[in-house]
Amino acid sequence: MKTSIAAKLDQARQRLLDINALLSSENATRDLDQFRKLSREHAELEPIVELFNTYRDTEQRVAEAQELLDDPEMRSYAESEIKVGRERLVALESELQQLLLPKDPNDERNIFLEIRAGTGG
Template sequence: MKTSIAAKLDQARQRLGDINALLSSEGATRDMEQFRRLSREHAELEPVVELFNKYRDAEQDVAEAQELLADPEMRNYAESEIKTGRERLVALESELQKLLLPRDPNDERNIFLEIRAGTGG
């Protein structure tokens, strides 16, 4: 993973922690507009941070499996763990990149689609 993406995800994780602290404070509901804004931001950041945490866990698993390569008895197990861990890292990184794409401002809007019969033979 690129360091710029990892830095952005670390910032998102930190921001989510800040939002959680603000939402759990006793005066959070005094300003309902701010409460709504923070709740929306929390809902947007939570899936991204959750996936990033899974990515970090997978990195940790691969690192631990690489340490097991030195042990001859655990070598086969470690190789299989490294292979599955790297596949999981690739899949998680792809999902993270999709989640980090900028959202279209029209995503939240509804659409009406009218289908009419055509004329002709």
């Protein structure tokens, strides 16, 4: 993973921790606009951070499996774990990159669209 992406994901993780602290404080509901804004940001960041945590866990499992390569009894297990782990890392990284793409400003707007059958001739 590129260092710039990892740095951005670390910032997102830290921001989520900050938002959790702000939302759990006693004064969180005094300003409802701020509360809604923080809740939306929390909802945006939570899936990204969860996926990043899964990525880090998978990296750790691959590293542990590489340590098992020296053991002749565990070598085949370690090789299969490394192969599966690396494939999973590639999939997780592409998913994380998609989640980090900038959001469309119109995504937050509400719309009602009524579709009627047309008449004419």
